[in-house]
Amino acid sequence: MANEKNLPLPSALILDEQSNLTLAELCRACSVRAEFIVELVDEGVLAPQGREPHRWRFSGAHLYRTRVALHLQRDLGINLAGAALALQLLEEVDELRARLRIMGGE
Known part of the structure; x- marks a missing residue:
């Protein structure tokens, strides 16, 4: 997981794929309200473990x-549906790059 210039991780919060954040912890880490996270879940951007918001658990x-x-x-004015699509495409590009590295022996 690359740490981009515009998306710094708080120094006290180092997470990996196995991290287990609650809704409140994710909200604090991103400085957003729970409603924003609920919208991301509704849009399919996030798929937390757990059925109800108070039981949701999130990874790094x-x-x-x-x-x-x-x-x-916020910065590019893309709506949540567009953000979901952009995230999916970015992940596909990363996956294709990884496959090319493997195929190229790098």
Whole structure:
């Protein structure tokens, strides 16, 4: 998970794929309201574990996706549906690049 200039991680918060954040912790880490996270879940940007919001658990990848979606929305004016599509396309590009590296022996 790359740490982009516009999406810094708080120094006290280092997460990996196995991290387990609550809704409140994710909101604090991203400085957003719970309603924004609920919208991301409704739009399919995030797929937390757990059925109800008070039981949701998020990984480090969810934190990254939330920050990218927030950046796309706030700084670029992209709506949440567009952010969901952009995230999907960015992940596909990363996957294709990884496959090319493997095929190229790099």
